[in-house]
Amino acid sequence: MGKLQVTLLRYLTKDDFRVLTAVEMGMKNHEIVPPSLVASIASLRAGGCIKILKELSRHNLVSWEHGKRYEGYRLTYLGYDYLALKAFSSRSVLHSVGNQIGVGKESDIYIVADESGQQFCLKLHRLGRTSFRKLKEKRDYLRHRKNASWLYLSRLAAMKEFAFMKALYDNGFPVPRPVDFNRHCVVMELVNGYPLQQVHHLEDAPGLYSDLMNLIVRLGEYGLIHGDFNEFNIMLDEKDKVTVIDFPQMISTSHSNAEWYFDRDVQCIRDFMRRRFSYESERYPKLEDVVRRGSLDVQIFASGFTKDLAKSLDEALGLGEEEGDPDSGESSETGSGEEEEEEEEVASSAAATAEAAEIVEEPTANDVDSNDDDDDDDDDDDDDSKAENAFFRPHRDAAASRGGDVAIDDSVMRTRMDAALMRHRVRRDLEKRAKAKTHTTGKTKREAKQKTEKRRGQRDAIKSLQDF
Numbered sequence: 001m002g003k004l005q006v007t008l009l010r011y012l013t014k015d016d017f018r019v020l021t022a023v024e025m026g027m028k029n030h031e032i033v034p035p036s037l038v039a040s041i042a043s044l045r046a047g048g049c050i051k052i053l054k055e056l057s058r059h060n061l062v063s064w065e066h067g068k069r070y071e072g073y074r075l076t077y078l079g080y081d082y083l084a085l086k087a088f089s090s091r092s093v094l095h096s097v098g099n100q101i102g103v104g105k106e107s108d109i110y111i112v113a114d115e116s117g118q119q120f121c122l123k124l125h126r127l128g129r130t131s132f133r134k135l136k137e138k139r140d141y142l143r144h145r146k147n148a149s150w151l152y153l154s155r156l157a158a159m160k161e162f163a164f165m166k167a168l169y170d171n172g173f174p175v176p177r178p179v180d181f182n183r184h185c186v187v188m189e190l191v192n193g194y195p196l197q198q199v200h201h202l203e204d205a206p207g208l209y210s211d212l213m214n215l216i217v218r219l220g221e222y223g224l225i226h227g228d229f230n231e232f233n234i235m236l237d238e239k240d241k242v243t244v245i246d247f248p249q250m251i252s253t254s255h256s257n258a259e260w261y262f263d264r265d266v267q268c269i270r271d272f273m274r275r276r277f278s279y280e281s282e283r284y285p286k287l288e289d290v291v292r293r294g295s296l297d298v299q300i301f302a303s304g305f306t307k308d309l310a311k312s313l314d315e316a317l318g319l320g321e322e323e324g325d326p327d328s329g330e331s332s333e334t335g336s337g338e339e340e341e342e343e344e345e346v347a348s349s350a351a352a353t354a355e356a357a358e359i360v361e362e363p364t365a366n367d368v369d370s371n372d373d374d375d376d377d378d379d380d381d382d383d384d385s386k387a388e389n390a391f392f393r394p395h396r397d398a399a400a401s402r403g404g405d406v407a408i409d410d411s412v413m414r415t416r417m418d419a420a421l422m423r424h425r426v427r428r429d430l431e432k433r434a435k436a437k438t439h440t441t442g443k444t445k446r447e448a449k450q451k452t453e454k455r456r457g458q459r460d461a462i463k464s465l466q467d468f
Contacts, residue, residue: 004110004124006097008059009082018042019052020083023062023075027149032065032072040429080151081124084185093180093187097122106157106248111190121176121191123161125154125184125248154184157248162186163300164224164247171222171296174215174243191245193237196272202240205279211242212269213285220262220290223253223297229265231272252297253287262287 022042026033039049053073056062061079065072088094095115102109112122128150162181165188169175177189202208212234219226226233227249235243251261266284274280 004081004097006085009085015044015052016056017086018044019049019056020061020079023073024083027075032070032074034072037426038073040425075151077126080184084183087182088180088187091180119190120179121188123186123188125157127154127157151184158184158186161248164250167296167300176243176245191235191243193235193243195232196234196236197231199236202277204240205273205277208240209273209279209281215242215244216265217285217290220253220287221292222294223292225251225253225258225261226265227251227261230268259287
């Protein structure tokens with residue numbers, strides 16, 4: 001346990017965050033980001049950018065990696081933390097960070113507070129730890145992708161957890177109130193209670209057992225299975241009121257292994273109640289007895305729920321085309337490509353989170369849009385840069401803008417860096433360098449030619465004097 005070292009955060013400059021954001025965007029298609037690419041994305045001079053990168057590396061916000069064929073920088077979890085905390089601070093969501101209150105195989109938990117002193121819980125996803133590296137095999141975060149960084153997987157886990165939490169909270173489930181999320185961080189209500197694992201005495205063990213089983217059944221009725229329903233993810237307050245936490249691993253009841261996961265959740269509670277409180281009941285639910293009443297797995301695209309199943313479910317529930325369900329008919333046709341499916345999934349998750357808080361633009365995105373240090377040659381490209389930067393805005397997590405509300409799809413699409421735009425910027429930078437080099441080379445050749453002609457003239461004059 002310890003504190004998240006955020007003292008340096010108040011001393012970082014605008015250019016520091018521009019460089020951190022540039023490294024983050026470069027890592028979307030680079031495992032190691034070359035310094036030249038960082039300077040190009042951040043719109044900073046190469047010398048100044050390298051100086052900032054070295055300073056950030058000294059504070060472990062970025063890491064310098066080099067080998068025989070490559071060299072560059074990658075963003076560390078601490079640097080990713082700073083970008084998320086900066087976004088929360090600009091939104092007035094967080095003002096201070098307190099002590100660490102929990103640690104797990106895939107996340108760290110901290111107490112935070114806003115300007116008024118109200119305390120919240122901050123969950124930092126830390127996927128990729130040595131004790132939990134088979135995540136890519138056990139969970140379908142990657143969908144159709146083959147490779148992705150741990151930072152990106154942590155971001156997907158946070159987005160997925162916030163979407164689940166928002167949907168469950170809106171439907172009256174006993175979960176913490178979601179506040180906001182950014183990148184791999186989720187801010188939620190601070191639960192005043194203790195994990196069930198730390199509880200050794202209960203006044204009404206049968207009542208708690210019944211509440212937990214009813215909660216498992218109720219989740220199943222809405223098409224969801226928790227997947228990790230055990231004593232470590234159940235909180236109890238002083239009145240033994242249940243609050244469930246930890247949602248990234250939730251799956252749909254339409255999953256191919258749904259019955260196995262459902263039975264495992266039930267068995268975990270039965271084993272714990274028998275082991276800790278010496279209580280055992282012969283009555284426990286089965287997945288086949290659950291009557292479906294809702295479709296939260298459709299809204300948030302829980303693992304195992306496909307578009308074909310969504311269409312079949314709509315027909316069974318009598319929805320179909322009469323109510324204009326967006327997941328039937330047209331959506332199955334438009335989602336034929338892998339990238340389109342992934343974008344729709346992200347958009348649906350963002351739609352579930354749009355009502356939690358008013359999200360404003362991140363200052364780091366605005367920082368990339370300006371450049372105060374360009375030389376005279378860059379002034380000619382200001383108009384083009386402004387037009388490009390209107391689209392090139394990194395990591396939008398919800399729908400908001402200065403001029404008004406923005407559609408969810410647009411804000412989500414802006415989270416994806418446009419490869420063509422990056423190639424255009426790099427090509428433009430290379431053309432400038434080639435032009436400058438050509439100018440220098442031509443000037444050098446002319447000077448050398450003049451010197452040679454001068455020497456030849458002097459040599460001929462000396463020779464004519466000698467002959468005379």
